[in-house]
Structure formats: C-alpha cells, structure tokens
Amino acid sequence: MLERNITTILSTSRSIRALFIAVLAVVTTQTPNTAIAQAAGEYRTVSVADPYLEMHTGPGRGYPVFHVVDRGADIEIIMRRTDWFQVRAADGTEGWVDRTQMERTLQPSGSEIQFAEANLQDFTDSTWEMGVLAGDFGGANIVSVFGGYSVNPNVSIEVWGSQILGNFSNGWMGSVNLTHEAWPDWRVSPFFTLGTGVIHTEPKSTIIQGEDRTDQVAHAGAGFRVYATRRFILRAEFKSYVVFTSRDDNEEVEEWKVGFAFFF
Amino acid sequence: MESRFRLLFLERCSRRSAKLFVLIPLFAFVLSGCAATKNLFGLGEEEALPPAEIPEGQVIEPEVQRREIKEPDIDSEDFEIGAFAGVMSIEDFGSDLVYGVRLAYHVTEGFFVEGSVGQSEGGLTSFEVLSGGAPLLSESERTLTYYNLNVGYNILPGEGFVGAGRAYNTALYLSAGLGSTSFAGDDRFTVNFGAGYRFLLNDSIALHVDFRDHLFDIDLLGDEKTAHNLEGSLGVTWFF
Numbered sequence: 001m002l003e004r005n006i007t008t009i010l011s012t013s014r015s016i017r018a019l020f021i022a023v024l025a026v027v028t029t030q031t032p033n034t035a036i037a038q039a040a041g042e043y044r045t046v047s048v049a050d051p052y053l054e055m056h057t058g059p060g061r062g063y064p065v066f067h068v069v070d071r072g073a074d075i076e077i078i079m080r081r082t083d084w085f086q087v088r089a090a091d092g093t094e095g096w097v098d099r100t101q102m103e104r105t106l107q108p109s110g111s112e113i114q115f116a117e118a119n120l121q122d123f124t125d126s127t128w129e130m131g132v133l134a135g136d137f138g139g140a141n142i143v144s145v146f147g148g149y150s151v152n153p154n155v156s157i158e159v160w161g162s163q164i165l166g167n168f169s170n171g172w173m174g175s176v177n178l179t180h181e182a183w184p185d186w187r188v189s190p191f192f193t194l195g196t197g198v199i200h201t202e203p204k205s206t207i208i209q210g211e212d213r214t215d216q217v218a219h220a221g222a223g224f225r226v227y228a229t230r231r232f233i234l235r236a237e238f239k240s241y242v243v244f245t246s247r248d249d250n251e252e253v254e255e256w257k258v259g260f261a262f263f264f
Numbered sequence: 265m266e267s268r269f270r271l272l273f274l275e276r277c278s279r280r281s282a283k284l285f286v287l288i289p290l291f292a293f294v295l296s297g298c299a300a301t302k303n304l305f306g307l308g309e310e311e312a313l314p315p316a317e318i319p320e321g322q323v324i325e326p327e328v329q330r331r332e333i334k335e336p337d338i339d340s341e342d343f344e345i346g347a348f349a350g351v352m353s354i355e356d357f358g359s360d361l362v363y364g365v366r367l368a369y370h371v372t373e374g375f376f377v378e379g380s381v382g383q384s385e386g387g388l389t390s391f392e393v394l395s396g397g398a399p400l401l402s403e404s405e406r407t408l409t410y411y412n413l414n415v416g417y418n419i420l421p422g423e424g425f426v427g428a429g430r431a432y433n434t435a436l437y438l439s440a441g442l443g444s445t446s447f448a449g450d451d452r453f454t455v456n457f458g459a460g461y462r463f464l465l466n467d468s469i470a471l472h473v474d475f476r477d478h479l480f481d482i483d484l485l486g487d488e489k490t491a492h493n494l495e496g497s498l499g500v501t502w503f504f
Contacts, residue, residue, distance in 0.1 A: 060373045077338050082342060084373065140453075141442075143413070143453075170451045
C-alpha cells in the first residue's frame with residue numbers, strides 16, 4: 001500500500017540572491033525578467049492538479065487573471081509574498097497564484113504540497129516573541145518594546161524597554177518579568193505577570209525644579225494574548241508598579257497598554 | 265521517513281536563523297546554536313539520504329523520496345526596507361530637509377507594520393527673526409529626530425500603466441501610529457498618520473511618495489498647544 005506523501009515546504013528569504021537580482025536590475029539596462037531568469041534553474045517545480053491554475057498580475061485578490069495553466073503542466077515557483085506565489089509557466093509567462101490554489105499542485109513524485117503556515121498550534125508552542133505596545137503610564141504616555149522567551153508553553157521570561165513621555169517629566173524604564181499562561185492553547189489566552197526593573201525619570205526642560213532620578217520598581221499585572229493571523233499576536237495588559245523612591249513614601253503607578261507582537 | 269523529517273527540520277532551523285540574523289543581530293547566538301546542531305548530526309544540506317530498505321516481498325522499489333530533499337525552499341519576500349528624503353515643516357520653526365529609514369513587514373496582502381526613524385532641522389521662528397533678540401533654542405535643540413511604529417493598510421492596490429505596453433503594480437496605503445519626537449530639548453510623545461503611494465518598479469524594488477502629519481504637544485511659546493508637523497517625502501524600498 002502506498003500512503004499519500006505530503007511534503008511541507010518552508011518559506012525563507014534568500015537575501016543575498018535577492019540583493020544580487022536587485023543590483024543587476026538597477027545597474028544594468030536589462031529588464032527585471034531577464035535578471036530573474038539568470039538566477040533560474042534552482043526553482044522548485046510543481047505540476048497543476050486543478051483543471052486549471054489562475055495567474056494574477058499581482059499578489060492580491062483584486063489583480064486580474066491574465067493567464068491560465070492547464071492541468072498537468074509544470075510551473076516553477078519563484079518566490080512568495082504573504083499568501084501569494086510568483087510562478088513561471090513553461091512558456092515563460094510569470095504571474096501570481098494564491099496559496100489555496102498552490103496547495104492543489106503536485107510535486108514531481110506526485111505528492112501534495114502543504115505550505116508551512118503559522119497557525120494556532122504554533123502560537124501555543126512558540127518559543128520567541130517580540131512586540132510593541134503603547135498606552136498610559138500613570139497619566140503619561142508610554143511606548144514599549146519587548147522580547148520574550150518561552151521556557152514551556154505556560155511560562156515565559158520577558159525583557160522590556162519603555163520610553164515614558166509625560167507632561168512634566170520623561171523617562172526610561174527597563175524591566176524583566178515572568179509571565180504565566182494558564183490556558184496557552186486558547187486563541188484568547190489570559191496571562192499573569194510579575195517582575196522588577198529600573199525606572200529613570202528626568203523633569204522636562206521647561207520645568208526648572210526637580211532632578212533626574214533612578215529608582216527600582218516592582219510590578220504585577222495581567223493581560224491577554226490574542227492570536228490574530230500568521231505570526232501576529234494582539235496583546236493588551238495592565239500592570240501595577242511600585243516605585244521604591246528614596247523619599248518616605250513609595251510611589252504607585254498603574255499602566256495600561258495595547259499593542260501587537262510576533263512569534264517565532 | 266523519520267530521518268527525512270529530521271533533515272527538513274534542521275534545514276528549517278538554519279534558514280530561519282539566517283533571516284533573523286539579518287534582522288536582529290541579537291539572534292546571532294541562535295544561529296550559531298543551529299549550526300552547531302547541524303554539524304553534530306553530520307547532516308549537511310548537500311548530503312543525500314541512504315536509499316530506504318526494501319521490505320520483504322515488495323516488487324517495486326519506490327525511489328521518490330530522494331529527489332525532493334535537495335530542492336530549494338521558496339524565497340519569501342515579506343520585508344521591505346528603504347530610505348526616504350523630503351521636506352518637513354516644523355510648526356513655528358519653518359521647513360527643512362527630512363531624511364530617514366523605514367522597515368516594513370507585510371503581514372497579509374492588506375496589512376503591514378512599519379517602523380521609521382527620521383531627522384530634520386528647525387529654523388528660526390518669526391518672533392526670533394523680527395525681535396532680533398536671543399534665540400529661543402540652541403543649535404542642537406533645533407535638530408528634530410523622531411521614531412515611530414505604525415500599522416498600515418493597502419487601501420487601493422492596483423496597477424499603473426506607463427504608455428500602452430507597460431503595467432506596474434501600485435498601492436495607495438494608509439498608515440498611522442505613534443512614537444517619540446526629540447525636539448527643543450525634550451522627548452515628545454508623537455502620533456502620526458498619513459497616506460502613501462507605492463509604485464513597484466519590479467517585484468523587489470518600489471518607489472514611494474509619502475505624506476505624514478506628526479502631532480505632538482509643545483509649550484515652548486507660552487501655552488501648550490498641539491503642533492502639526494507635515495512631512496512629504498520620496499523613498500526607495502527593497503523587498504527581501
């Protein structure tokens with residue numbers, strides 16, 4: 001018995017080759033098609049299994065279909081942009097085909113192709129995450145970038161860098177925190193977080209009094225990670241900070257942020 | 265079968281790391297980790313697998329597995345990097361050259377996220393020119409630098425026709441986001457929004473025309489007000 005073979009093709013960027021093509025296209029007077037053709041001979045070839053394959057003029061739904069390739073004909077895959085593939089037919093015609101049609105093509109061996117696509121499972125199992133959030137930090141505006149590493153699907157370590165832009169003072173904050181997700185397999189996954197860091201504040205130049213300060217902070221918080229599409233996450237969170245000032249009283253600051261992130 | 269998947273996995277590891285290496289130097293150590301793993305198993309890209317063992321009683325030997333492994337991965341070009349230059353009008357401080365760099369990632373055919381860094385120079389206010397008195401700002405305080413992080417949407421993708429025989433892919437897009445502007449001695453929270461037109465010369469190189477409004481609060485001339493700082497620029501980007 002022969003079982004059906006499904007091969008997963010991974011998308012990568014071969015920047016050096018692309019640079020080579022770009023330089024060729026700019027420096028020489030050749031048309032871009034000629035430049036691409038020079039780098040040919042290395043593309044993956046598949047054959048059309050649908051009654052026909054539609055080639056669009058651009059990588060998007062709205063671009064018109066200008067060419068069709070019949071069932072059984074071979075096509076070369078040149079590159080991918082979002083969910084569209086640039087392909088070349090046997091007669092040299094190049095056009096863009098969407099992913100759902102590309103998945104109904106066959107490899108030379110007759111096996112089907114499944115293009116690697118991040119999904120909800122990858123969201124749960126992701127190891128690295130990077131993102132940008134912005135919001136309110138005790139009445140001031142805050143812009144943050146973060147990077148996270150997942151120890152396991154539930155627990156991850158995150159490093160944050162933030163710029164705080166207020167009416168009376170500006171500042172920077174760096175912090176490290178642990179997050180815990182109780183249900184990492186949910187599309188909307190709530191998490192709790194605990195961390196510590198350093199905050200540096202400097203009064204605005206138009207205010208004469210006040211001096212620069214650097215204090216330690218600790219924080220606790222909660223939020224949601226929402227799987228949007230591909231490698232894209234939406235994220236919203238609340239954190240409550242305690243700033244350990246050198247004065248008698250500690251300061252408490254509440255922070256609300258929303259933003260987006262990518263996972264790898 | 266199992267070993268073939270392992271090879272695919274390792275290849276995926278090394279190629280993805282290569283991409284991260286281009287984008288984030290911080291990930292360099294991941295790259296070295298992958299390379300080390302690859303050497304450890306002795307599974308190079310060029311190495312072919314031994315033919316599968318023929319089970320007892322099987323007449324036809326399947327030889328379909330070997331040829332697919334060496335085939336290259338598909339080049340994915342979702343990132344766009346480029347430079348722009350134009351004119352920026354800084355409210356009360358005149359207009360001057362602005363230039364900067366921009367990196368975008370196309371999430372879907374419609375949405376993209378982008379980050380920009382730019383710099384311009386503020387001139388003299390009318391007050392400073394007329395009064396002839398001491399300048400409001402020092403030279404270094406007149407340098408305006410900004411960064412912003414935006415979300416964009418290709419609202420009108422289409423084609424542009426040059427003559428009768430040439431068609432180029434284009435897109436009119438909207439972009440909005442936030443960031444910080446450093447000007448007149450302070451960092452200022454800045455919201456920006458605008459629209460642009462992308463004209464793809466070929467599948468990798470695009471020309472841009474961009475208009476942005478950068479809004480931040482400033483109280484330099486007495487009352488605090490929201491300053492509109494309009495920017496118009498031309499740019500060239502490269503998809504990779």
